[in-house]
Amino acid sequence: xxxxxxxxxxxxxxxxxxxxxxxxxxxxxxxxxxxxxxxxxxxxxxxxxxxxxxxxxxxxxxxxxxxxxxxxxxxxxxxxxxxxxxxxxxxxxxxxxxxxxxxxxxxxxxxxxxxxxxxxxxxxxxxxxxxxxxxxxxxxxxxxxxxxxxxxxxxxxxxxxxxxxxxxxxxxxxxxxxxxxxxxxxxxxxxxxxxxxxxxxxxxxxxxxxxxxxxxxxxxxxxxxxxxxxxxxxxxxxxxxxxxxxxxx
Amino acid sequence: xxxxxxxxxxxxxxxxxxxxxxxxxxxxxxxxxxxxxxxxxxxxxxxxxxxxxxxxxxxxxxxxxxxxxxxxxxxxxxxxxxxxxxxxxxxxxxxxxxxxxxxxxxxxxxxxxxxxxxxxxxxxxxxxxxxxxxxxxxxxxxxxxxxxxxxxxxxxxxxxxxxxxxxxxxxxxxxxxxxxxxxxxxxxxxxxxxxxxxxxxxxxxxxxxxxxxxxxxxxxxxxxxxxxxxxxxxxxxxxxxxxxxxxxxxxxxxxxxxxxxxxxx
Numbered sequence: 001x002x003x004x005x006x007x008x009x010x011x012x013x014x015x016x017x018x019x020x021x022x023x024x025x026x027x028x029x030x031x032x033x034x035x036x037x038x039x040x041x042x043x044x045x046x047x048x049x050x051x052x053x054x055x056x057x058x059x060x061x062x063x064x065x066x067x068x069x070x071x072x073x074x075x076x077x078x079x080x081x082x083x084x085x086x087x088x089x090x091x092x093x094x095x096x097x098x099x100x101x102x103x104x105x106x107x108x109x110x111x112x113x114x115x116x117x118x119x120x121x122x123x124x125x126x127x128x129x130x131x132x133x134x135x136x137x138x139x140x141x142x143x144x145x146x147x148x149x150x151x152x153x154x155x156x157x158x159x160x161x162x163x164x165x166x167x168x169x170x171x172x173x174x175x176x177x178x179x180x181x182x183x184x185x186x187x188x189x190x191x192x193x194x195x196x197x198x199x200x201x202x203x204x205x206x207x208x209x210x211x212x213x214x215x216x217x218x219x220x221x222x223x224x225x226x227x228x229x230x231x232x233x234x235x236x237x238x239x240x241x242x243x244x245x246x247x248x249x
Numbered sequence: 250x251x252x253x254x255x256x257x258x259x260x261x262x263x264x265x266x267x268x269x270x271x272x273x274x275x276x277x278x279x280x281x282x283x284x285x286x287x288x289x290x291x292x293x294x295x296x297x298x299x300x301x302x303x304x305x306x307x308x309x310x311x312x313x314x315x316x317x318x319x320x321x322x323x324x325x326x327x328x329x330x331x332x333x334x335x336x337x338x339x340x341x342x343x344x345x346x347x348x349x350x351x352x353x354x355x356x357x358x359x360x361x362x363x364x365x366x367x368x369x370x371x372x373x374x375x376x377x378x379x380x381x382x383x384x385x386x387x388x389x390x391x392x393x394x395x396x397x398x399x400x401x402x403x404x405x406x407x408x409x410x411x412x413x414x415x416x417x418x419x420x421x422x423x424x425x426x427x428x429x430x431x432x433x434x435x436x437x438x439x440x441x442x443x444x445x446x447x448x449x450x451x452x453x454x455x456x457x458x459x460x461x462x463x464x465x466x467x468x469x470x471x472x473x474x475x476x477x478x479x480x481x482x483x484x485x486x487x488x489x490x491x492x493x494x495x496x497x498x499x500x501x502x503x504x505x506x507x508x509x510x511x512x513x514x
Contacts, residue, residue: 050379074385081383088380090372102384150384 001026001158001190002047007056008214009042016042018214019056026157029184029191031201034211035236040194041085043211044160047192048080049073061157078106081151081189082160087143089135089150095122096131099149106154121149124186125179141172145179152183158190159183165197177203198237202226210236275470276463279393286390288398296399300361301406307356308407309414315348316340316415317422324427333429337438340419341412345446346511349411351498354457357404358490362465365396366486369469370479378470393466397459404458405451412450445509453501457494464490 004022008015016039024030032040045051046058049065057066060076068076089098099121100114108114122128125145135143144164151159164180165173177200184191184204195201201208202222210218210225210233218225218233225233234240323336369392372378378388416438423429468486472478 045379048383050382070382070387073382074387077383077385082380084376084380084383086376088376090377090380091375105384105386 001028001061002192003057003059004043004046005057005059007043007046007053007058009039009046009051009053011042015214017046017053017056020211020214020216022209022216022219024190024192026190027184027188029180029193029204029206031193031195031205031208032211033196033198033201033208033236036196038211039214040196040211041162044082044162044192044194047160048077048082078154079156080158080160081154081156083144083147083151083162083164085163085166087135087147089138089143089146091135093135094131095127095133095135095138095146098135098146099153101150102154117153118149121153122146124152124183125149126175140167141176144168144176148179148183152187152189155187156189158192161191161193161195163195163197164193165195165200173197173200174203176200180204271471272463272467275389275393275467276459278389279397279463282387282390282394283398286387286394289391289395292391292395293398296395297403299364300357300396300399301403304357304360304403304407305410307360308353308411311352311356312344312349312411312414313418315352315411316344316417316419319343319348319415320419320422321427324423324429333427334433335437336423336429337420337434337436338441340423341416341438341442342446342511344412344415344419345442345450347450347498347502349415350408350450350453350457351494353404353408353411353454354461354494355491357400357407357458358461358465358494359487361400362461362490363483363487365462365465366469366472367479367483369466370472370482373470373472374475374479388470392470393462396466397462400458400462401455404461405454408450408454409447412447446511449505449509452505453498456497456501460493460497461490464493 002022002024004020007017007020009017020039020043022030022043032043034040042051046053047060049058049068053066057064059065061079063076065073065076090101093101096115096118099118103114103117108117118131119128122130125148127142127145127149130138130142130146135146138146148164161180164176168176180191180193181204183189191204193201193204205222207220208218208222208225209216212232218228218230220228226237228234320336320340323339324333327333327335327339369378372381372392378392381388381391420431420434423434424431465486468482468489472482474481
């Protein structure tokens with residue numbers, strides 16, 4: 001479904017990605033973990049063409065999207081939904097208008113069809129009855145749910161999640177994780193979840209990739225990650241900083 | 250030190266050319282979209298209201314008081330030469346050719362240009378533009394085209410309104426306040442104001458509209474760094490658009506005066 005080959009990207013003078021290789025099979029859920037500022041979100045944005053690499057390629061369903069123009073990427077983007085870290089809802093539109101937006105842009109004009117589809121999506125994300133609310137009056141968790149409903153309304157084959165549980169309390173985070181799992185099971189989508197929330201990663205992922213210094217340092221199952229004796233991975237799993245190690249010694 | 254000075258100058262010039270190039274590319278992509286893509290009518294009509302309808306008070310006040318003060322100033326000078334009845338012609342021609350288009354453009358740049366750059370800039374820093382792109386909607390089609398078409402339609406109408414109100418208040422000031430003979434005022438105004446004066450004013454209005462919309466939208470689309478970045482983008486949009494209007498006005502005036510020469514013919 002998705003293949004990344006030798007992806008490299010600099011932002012300003014800083015090398016963020018230094019040769020990332022990744023494969024994601026159809027129906028698979030991959031969690032990309034790593035330290036803050038490690039390039040996880042930058043990598044995710046390359047997968048939907050929001051950023052263009054300095055080197056390397058990104059393949060989506062057999063098509064190389066590297067170097068495609070904004071208009072050419074339109075067809076590819078219709079197959080991919082993305083949930084942004086802050087949900088990125090259109091703040092001048094209601095919840096209903098936000099969720100219906102992709103369908104309306106695809107040409108659907110029948111208000112009954114739009115309303116029914118929006119209602120269905122809001123039921124999936126457990127936000128029934130919130131159609132008329134504005135994004136400013138939603139909580140963080142509700143915004144993410146609306147963003148998710150918007151990203152899946154066109155039935156994409158792949159959904160990307162950028163830190164879906166960041167800024168949320170543990171209870172709401174758990175409900176978002178369960179929602180991601182339910183979507184995978186119900187719609188069979190391929191999912192890539194960028195997160196530094198290990199509980200979230202273990203809850204949703206079939207495979208986990210650890211991004212370190214711009215490259216994929218580890219790629220395997222959650223069980224393999226937990227059993228790994230690599231000190232770098234162990235430090236990340238246990239939340240141990242270098243300062244913690246200095247104090248201990 | 251000389252090398253550093255030349256480096257700084259060179260960097261500044263290159264930066265200016267890059268900026269101008271980006272604005273021109275934005276304009277080109279916008280016009281390509283206008284002629285090849287479907288128009289989002291609801292967004293276009295919303296912008297007509299925002300740009301055209303909600304600028305009424307600003308334009309009426311601008312035109313009204315500009316016409317009045319210009320009539321007064323012209324009278325103070327002309328009456329010494331016994332040419333007081335020529336005030337009508339001077340006010341009318343000046344408003345049509347120069348004052349109405351430039352002052353309206355400056356007011357619209359401040360009001361509408363700021364709103365465009367702020368709104369689009371806020372969308373940029375909150376990833377709403379990335380969301381548009383991810384949903385396969387081109388930001389230029391959705392954000393820039395409706396604004397460009399709305400301002401191209403609205404600006405000439407706003408300038409015409411400004412001219413109208415300026416002439417009315419000019420008349421009221423000259424005739425009822427300063428005692429100029431009313432029929433002479435109107436007669437000279439009609440005699441010396443040609444169709445080409447009005448066409449020149451409306452042509453300038455259209456050109457200034459393009460400057461305002463593309464400079465403001467470009468600033469919004471390239472905004473960075475959160476609230477500070479949006480604030481900076483908004484300020485720069487207004488300043489750059491205003492300066493562009495003033496600079497462009499000179500060259501446009503020289504050029505249009507060849508096609509539409511001033512004076513009675």
